Amino acid sequence: MLRLLGIGVRGLEPRASWPPSRHSTKLSYTPLARGIILHPMVISTSGSAAKHAQSRSGPTNSERPSRSATAALLAWFRASRRPLPWRTAWRDPYRVLVSEVMLQQTQVAAAVPYYLRWVERFPTLEALAAADEAEALALWSGLGYYGRARRLHAAARAVVASGSPGLPADLAGLRALPGIGPYTAGAVMALAHNQRAPAIDGNVIRVLSRVDALEEGGKAAGLRSVEAAWLRLAPRRAMRHYAEALMELGATVCSPTGPDCGRCPLKVVCLAGIRGNATAYPVPSKRPAVTAVAHACALVRGDDAVLLVRQTEAGLWQGMLEMPRAEVQAAEAPQDAAVRALLAVTGLRGDLIRAWPTVRHSVTRYRVTLHPFEFSLPDRWRASDALEAQWVRVSSLASAPLPAAQRRALVSAFGSAARGANAG
DNA sequence: AATCCGGGGAG
DNA sequence: CTCCCAGGATT
Numbered sequence: 001m002l003r004l005l006g007i008g009v010r011g012l013e014p015r016a017s018w019p020p021s022r023h024s025t026k027l028s029y030t031p032l033a034r035g036i037i038l039h040p041m042v043i044s045t046s047g048s049a050a051k052h053a054q055s056r057s058g059p060t061n062s063e064r065p066s067r068s069a070t071a072a073l074l075a076w077f078r079a080s081r082r083p084l085p086w087r088t089a090w091r092d093p094y095r096v097l098v099s100e101v102m103l104q105q106t107q108v109a110a111a112v113p114y115y116l117r118w119v120e121r122f123p124t125l126e127a128l129a130a131a132d133e134a135e136a137l138a139l140w141s142g143l144g145y146y147g148r149a150r151r152l153h154a155a156a157r158a159v160v161a162s163g164s165p166g167l168p169a170d171l172a173g174l175r176a177l178p179g180i181g182p183y184t185a186g187a188v189m190a191l192a193h194n195q196r197a198p199a200i201d202g203n204v205i206r207v208l209s210r211v212d213a214l215e216e217g218g219k220a221a222g223l224r225s226v227e228a229a230w231l232r233l234a235p236r237r238a239m240r241h242y243a244e245a246l247m248e249l250g251a252t253v254c255s256p257t258g259p260d261c262g263r264c265p266l267k268v269v270c271l272a273g274i275r276g277n278a279t280a281y282p283v284p285s286k287r288p289a290v291t292a293v294a295h296a297c298a299l300v301r302g303d304d305a306v307l308l309v310r311q312t313e314a315g316l317w318q319g320m321l322e323m324p325r326a327e328v329q330a331a332e333a334p335q336d337a338a339v340r341a342l343l344a345v346t347g348l349r350g351d352l353i354r355a356w357p358t359v360r361h362s363v364t365r366y367r368v369t370l371h372p373f374e375f376s377l378p379d380r381w382r383a384s385d386a387l388e389a390q391w392v393r394v395s396s397l398a399s400a401p402l403p404a405a406q407r408r409a410l411v412s413a414f415g416s417a418a419r420g421a422n423a424g
Numbered sequence: 425a426a427t428c429c430g431g432g433g434a435g
Numbered sequence: 436c437t438c439c440c441a442g443g444a445t446t
Contacts, residue, residue: 105441110432144430147444181443202441220425256440257434287439288427316429363430404431 066233069269074238076265077245080252084108085116091240093167093192094125097155100187101148101179103201108251114143114422125167128153129160134310137319137401142420144404150319151179169193190243198230199243203250208233209282210254210272222282233269254278288365294328296337296371297406299413300350305391306410307383308400309345316363321392322406323372334371342375345389350375356412361405372409394418 081087086099098118102111118139122128128136133153140149155177159167167188168174174185182200189197200208200223208214208229209222216222235242253260261273272278300307300323308321326341328334335352342350356372383389392400397410397418410418 101442103441104443105429105431107432107440142431144432145442147429148442151443179443183442284439318429361430362432364428366428368430 066269069266070233070235070242072265072268073233073245073249074235074241077241077248081244081248082108082252085112087244091192093169093188095119096188096192097167097180097184098122098152100184100191101152102143104148104184105145106143110143114140117422125156125159128156133319134321134401138399139422141320141401142404142407142422146317146320146401146403148179154178155180171197187243190239192240194237194240196231196234196239197243198227199247200226200230201247201250203247203254204230205282206256207246207250207254207266210259210278211266211270213271213275213281215281215283219285290362290365290367292367292369294334294337294369294371295325296328296334296341296373297323297325297409298338298342298345298350299323299356299372299374299409300342300377301374302383302391304395305393306397306414307345307377307389308392308402309388310390312388317403317406320401320403320406321390322403323409324389325370328371335373338371338373338375342377345386346377346381347386348377348381350377356409359405359408359412361408368405370405370409372413374413 086095099111099115102115102118121139122131122136131153133150136149136153137146140146143149158177168177169189171185171189174180174188175182180188186197186199187201189195190199205223205226208226211233212225212229214222214225214229216225230246233242249264249266253264254266257279259273259278261267261270261276261278264270264273267273270278272281298307307323309324311317311320311322324338324341324345326337326344328337335355339349339352342348353374353376356374359370359372361368361370383391394414394417397407397414398421402410402420407418407420
């Protein structure tokens with residue numbers, strides 16, 4: 001039946017037949033539309049009167065209803081958008097980049113305080129490039145995926161080193177910078193430069209997969225279909241608002257498990273919504289099994305300080321400060337792993353003082369349990385004996401580049417003095 | 425195409 | 436507790 005109505009058949013009507021200046025199709029997104037489309041009577045109107053019938057009954061994913069749906073989307077965004085600190089009248093490409101990188105794998109509420117602190121400390125690309133990586137990581141501490149901060153810092157340095165006055169204003173130039181992939185490059189082009197550049201994040205994949213009933217939305221092949229949908233629905237000029245509206249819609253209305261289709265501005269063109277099975281799209285990829293792993297770390301007190309090590313190896317927590325840590329091997333006691341970690345850094349076997357409560361956190365498909373053990377070291381030992389180790393004053397922990405799990409362990413031992421300045 | 429990078433929110 | 440979510444780099 002849906003095929004009879006032309007739904008989902010793209011290119012059914014030529015773009016030229018629907019001048020964008022005409023907006024007489026507002027009826028097509030009335031609340032009645034969904035009921036009308038499913039009524040058998042509509043089918044009987046196909047044929048020579050089909051065009052007329054569609055303009056009244058609405059739903060089709062060919063060009064004309066897209067225009068009105070886009071207009072509805074933009075109107076909805078004007079009325080419903082959340083006031084967020086990066087949503088200012090004029091968009092600085094650098095600030096767009098900062099906010100978009102922070103919003104990767106991170107929800108808005110978590111990113112806001114970090115964004116405010118970041119742009120206060122690093123108001124420009126030049127300010128960021130002039131800072132140490134450690135300071136950038138410290139401001140990111142607690143936000144997770146610290147590689148984002150390292151790459152953002154590296155991108156700032158790359159731009160400044162190139163002698164350019166600012167970020168590239170083209171997709172290819174942006175893509176060449178570390179940490180900027182297809183999504184972030186598109187977001188900068190659309191949000192800061194108002195260009196017709198698809199900015200397709202997880203929210204947009206979900207929204208447009210539902211609009212076109214695309215099952216493979218998240219896959220490489222499906223991504224091209226999502227991109228085509230993005231371009232098809234795009235307005236002529238208001239690219240900034242459009243790009244952001246799609247993401248906002250996914251974040252607030254077209255949610256993963258409980259979409260509020262009744263209030264959705266795209267409901268007249270959304271195939272999944274019309275069918276009433278929006279949550280069936282996109283088909284989620286099967287998630288890998290979770291593996292439980294255990295790590296142990298050594299907590300050593302100095303003079304109102306704690307022994308920390310900069311993680312130099314690629315992988316988990318690169319560049320961050322943490323207590324000496326080792327993965328607990330099979331059949332190994334966590335305490336022995338902590339001894340091993342301390343030995344690797346100091347060359348000494350500490351004396352065990354006590355165990356601190358374990359900390360649990362998740363790393364993609366791993367569920368990590370961190371076992372902190374407190375040790376004492378001989379008085380003659382100094383941190384300078386080990387290049388990677390350093391004493392960090394307790395009063396400095398708040399502004400130290402600590403990963404969240406390590407910070408939680410330190411908070412249990414040192415109290416709120418160890419709590420981060422960014423959040424919590 | 426699969427895997428790895430940390431967190432947090434919802435239920 | 437469990438389940439779910441998500442860009443970019445690397446291989």
